[in-house]
Amino acid sequence: MSVPNSDKKTTSSEEVVSPNTPSVMDTTPIDLGHIEVLQILNEHGEVDKGLEPDFSDERLLEIYRAMVLARAFDTRMMTMQRQGKMGTFAPNIGQEACIIGQVASLTKEDWFAPSYRSFGAQIMRGWSMEHLMRLWAGFHDGFPPPEGVNDLPFSIVIGSHVLPAVGIGMGMQYKKKNDCVVVNYGDGASSQGAVSEALNFAAVYKAPVVFICENNGWAISTPTSKQTANEILAAHGAAHGMPCIRVDGNDILAMMCATKEATERARNGAGPTLIEAVTFRMSLHTTADDPTVYRNEDEVKMWESRCPILRFATYLTKKGLLDSGAIEETLAACEEDAIKARDAFYAMPPAKPEEIFDHLYESMPKELQAQREEYLRRLRQKGVE
């Protein structure tokens, strides 16, 4: 066998690459320090006067109530799940500023594409709590958004809704509408290829999309440090050529201001923005999870002191808009709303077992028809109507 250039003898790699060859690559990590970090309200409820927005008192109280309602719904759902009256559920305790702030500036014409931990925002967008209960309990009629609400049903397949959200944005451009889309996804979902594709499409086509990367520290039991070698996820925006910012996700004012600016830019044709919201999942990943086996209590304690609702209540109290009586009243009213929703949900007709066969085919294949009949026969045998 002839070997090309076999007479050119090399004995070791040192002879091929001279030790004196100057390095052409700077391997020190790129300084991400210039990515803007935004906090307006610190964990003590103290406001940065230079950045304080001028939302009306009514608006601030409306937002506060939305955050408290999100938590009341969350707590009620948890109780129902533990009583065996609700399906698996993904709590959002601790992330109320992040979820309410990201949709606060949306109009009815704008679109919202949520992942599964987004019910606080869905309630703000017009979903009733009993509708969401029906959804989480597994009824197929719980999934379609209410009439006139421009939301996608939430996505459980992580990151899968981000490309469709960009598609909706590109559709708005095509129809020459001045609306925008907000889409959220987690730190775990940020590793999905489809999320990178979505960021790229949006940036190249200047689609009117606001990406909210909810960095809550964990993807079930995987900490962000094992998810990515670059924990500043806002950098994904910079990498794709779009404006990006890292926001204190437990600061409702920062979340509202950053999203407002990004949605306005999107509506004005200036393209997408990526907002990384740094927050923390205080509770379980889902009701099927036990975080005590993978998470340190000290970490949870540290984030307790950064509670988004407490922080906002402190700010509103200092502004003279709340006092302890009003805080109690708001909480009681929200709990009552959640209980009313629970009762309405319990009063709804139960699902019919055969419905699980009903929504797969326009005309049912005969094999499936046979399975359906067999299933119903067995149910009758067991006395189930």
Ligand SMILES: Cc1ncc(C[n+]2csc(CCOP(=O)(O)OP(=O)(O)O)c2C)c(N)n1
């Ligand atoms: C494509 C896909 N892979 C795996 C899962 C299983 N799964 C459900 S939630 C989750 C973690 C998601 O973490 P993150 O994106 O950070 O969102 P978080 O739950 O923290 O809000 C995983 C891996 C899934 N739902 N979809």
Ligand SMILES: [Mg+2]
């Ligand atoms: Mg996460």
